[in-house]
Amino acid sequence: MNIRHGLALVAALFGAAALAQEHSYAPSDIENGRGLYQANCLGCHGNNGDAVEGANLGSGRFRRAGNDEELIALIRAGIPATLMIPRPQLSYGELRSLVAFLRNMQTAAGSAASREVRIGDARRGEELFFGKGACSSCHGVGGGGSRLYADLGSIGAQRTPESLETAIVDPRKEVREGQRFMQVTTKTGQTVTGKLLNQDTHSVQLLTEQETLDSYLKEELSAWTFLPSAMPSSLDVLSADQIADLVAYLISLKPAEEQAR
């Protein structure tokens, strides 16, 4: 163990008690926080907390704040030179509620409309992920997968069980930005498929199936078309119990420091 790792371990041990406390938020605080979020944050950060690039509020990780007190200080003071203005008008209690909501955002955000999602056994789910489900043929978990498809190493901190189950059984229902595939056909007849990285009125940028970065001028293309998700529904392969196990495994996939809590 080098010194850096040692310090990290000490910090983790000292932080564990405080962080554990931070996980017991009163439902009333979370609900109050939802209202405060809608009034103060939603306009920029969006319904899912992921509308600002580099700041996915629902992930539970904040670049500028580690614990709840730092988060409270950050919200109160704002971030200079950004749209994140100071909010001195929020009381400490309100800020606590707001943080309670942020810490529970993924599960609280849609709680009113949530349906029951069966959650099975994560260990069996892991076996399915790397085995019969063949998920790992495309998706990595903290590395190891194709650059074309989402790495799921933190998916449990980013998505609700409901949305994960939907993605497994009906992957074409919602394909999120950043996960969309496009097929382009050049005027010379070449067809290329890749993940859409960017587009504008005059050009398209892809990460191709060969994992090359390609940019095309639309004036050189005869067609450019979004493709439906290539991911097959697991309904054809897995039983309801197995899908519940897979959901359990995906929920368990969180950043290392989240798991330490």
Add this chain to the structure above:
Amino acid sequence: MNRLVTQVTRCLLAAGLVSATGLQAQVAPERLLAAEAEPGNWLLYHGDYDGQRHTDLEQITPANIGNLELKWIWQVRSAAGAAQKFEATPLVVDGVMYTVSPPNDVVALDARTGRVFWTYAYAPANEARVCCGRVNRGLAIHGDTLFMGAIDGRLLAIDAKSGQLKWNIAVGDPSLGYALTVAPLVVGDKVIVGPAGGEYGIRGFIAAYDVEDGRELWRFNTIPGPGEAGFDSWADPAREAWKLGGGSIWTTGSYDPELNLMYWGIGNPGPDWNGDSRPGDNLYTESVVALNPDTGALAWHYQFTPHDEMDYDSTQVPVLADIEWQGQPRKVLMTANRNGVFYVLDRTNGKFLLGKPFVAVNWMDGTFDANGRPNRVLSPTEQGTFIMPNNQGATNWYPPSFSPSTGYFYVPTWMDTYSVYTKRPVTYTPGQQYVGAFPTMAMPALSVRPVNQRIPEDGFGAIQAIDPQSGEIVWRHEMSDVTDSGVLSTTTDLVFAGGREGFFYGLDAKTGKELWRQSLGGQVASGPISYQLDGKQYIAVAAGAGLFVFGLED
């Protein structure tokens, strides 16, 4: 109106009251009245009082636009400014360009080279709160004095030669959400502004201040109180809702000197997305008001979206023109509204002449009653209601253009967007947003993220040409992403505009055909202008954190 002003100008020129060029004369009110006679300058936010954003300069044409090249760039210096949208329309006065780097730094530049004469850096108070960016849309000038509204609710007068502060007054309390983002309007010896803050439960107003000392001369409450006309449109039993009624101002009005009426678009009622606490039409939110600039007296109003619950601020530029409309000479007011409808009104009396959607619209059914009241069919619900256009609207503060040459109205458009509006309970806390549940939107409202991975069904952007005779779309220049750009039209039948992608276009004003484009590397979220110096015509536009100036090859 324009022709009349031109005649006035000729008289003033003959009398030696108007500087022909380059003498750095004071900008007396008479020069503003005759701004059309000085196409080499850009003396007002709109270039002229009529809001047309149309230049009579003739050097740059469809035939030579291919020779347009970059002449100089001025870059925002502060990190705080570079992180914001650069929304200001510059002024050009006798060789000096004045603009505002966000949030509130005024800069004077040599309009030939972009070299800095002076900078006045203003630090807004920490209490400043703005819903949608620490931005500023520009300046006004009177004599040797520039006027700037600041996001902390203050109005500043700055010496145009030295960059020194002359006076600084409070227009509204920033801790309650009153902020100034609008470019002021100077009429006579008055400087006129109103506060933003429709998301904070403000009670809006338009007020005139003495250019000499900032003394308030009159105030028109955009939310009428007890005893004021329109108060009955706030019909909650307790008669309290008007106090938090919103009615913000954040886009500069236009002015008809002949009728001596100003026209201002008014913002949303508060709270934005739940109208239960404020039954009634909620005047004068979502309206255009015609005011006498001497007294602030209301001549007439027209409300675009009665009892709005979709945040369709009517803070678009009311564009004035004297045209033959459907066979009759008319003094019209044209505006493309955030609610997705293009309107033509008779600006002498506010009579509704035409209303026609210019995007997909479903909050109303496309019809109006005899008085021009829209037939509303949708509202937010507790379950959520799918409504088009989206919360950011079919257009917004982005200044449009009208070309007397083509007769077309050019509007920056968010095409076929939608939001799901959900009604939630709202409570008011001073200084906090007073809105309800923010509607969902596939299209980011304010994002400057330089990446677009959206599908076309989520909406796209366009510059559209509308024939005001019929409201029909004449042409549409489509863009993959939406646009927060203003539009400039020229007497040589060009249209200049851009969008979030950072492209800046020169289009054929008659057909929409792209004749020229330049990638500026940052979103165009400002109104382009044109000016002329030493016999050379320039086109200037802010994009990203830079101000770009183009001219023909030497």
